[in-house]
Amino acid sequence: MYWFAVTSVEAGRSAASDGLATEKEAAAREFAGWYPAARSLIAQTDESEVLRHDLYDLAKPLKAFHRGRVALAGDSAHAMTPDLGQGAGCGLEDAAALAALLRPGPDGDVDVVGVLERYSHLRAPKAARLLRASRFMGRVAQRQWK
Structure with missing residues (x-):
């Protein structure tokens, strides 16, 4: 429980x-x-x-989860409050996306910068929606009704 x-x-x-x-x-x-x-x-x-x-979250969602050959995943990319219960799942989606994108091409090489650009393009918008929704639900749940 x-x-x-x-x-x-x-x-x-x-x-x-x-x-x-x-x-x-x-x-x-x-x-x-x-x-x-x-x-x-x-x-x-x-x-x-x-x-x-x-509890802390990102004040503003990140537009990209990478810079050059460095990427962020999980809470470092999209820290959100637990109001939707989606933070850990979103981090697992990051890991799955990176694993799928990092598979070597036919020549055995991996274009790391290109992969991370695709990763950011794939993951940042969804994580931003969840972060904003989680923050909104937190405001609703903690509203002081008079």
Whole structure:
């Protein structure tokens, strides 16, 4: 079972900074007003499995994932919040695309710069859409309704 919850707080905040013993206790307190099923999920999770991390994403999607003979993949190319659950999958797609494109041609050579240009052309637009969608969903999910 995997679950995550998000709350908008200042960077670096922790259970200890809130005067609490564990991150599980902090999560239980933070989400005490949520649905019973959510509170139950927190209660049934082992303390050692509750982690707190600050979330960061790229402020603006990259237009290209390469420069010359150097390429970025995964979070280094398209760090996104977990709001869509697509970050790791997008990184695997990067790896698959690179593996497919790096196959040697009939002469046994690989045009690395050409391959990386095709990789950027293939992957950057889709990753940019996911990054923007993830950021949008994060704003919707964390909206303060009055």
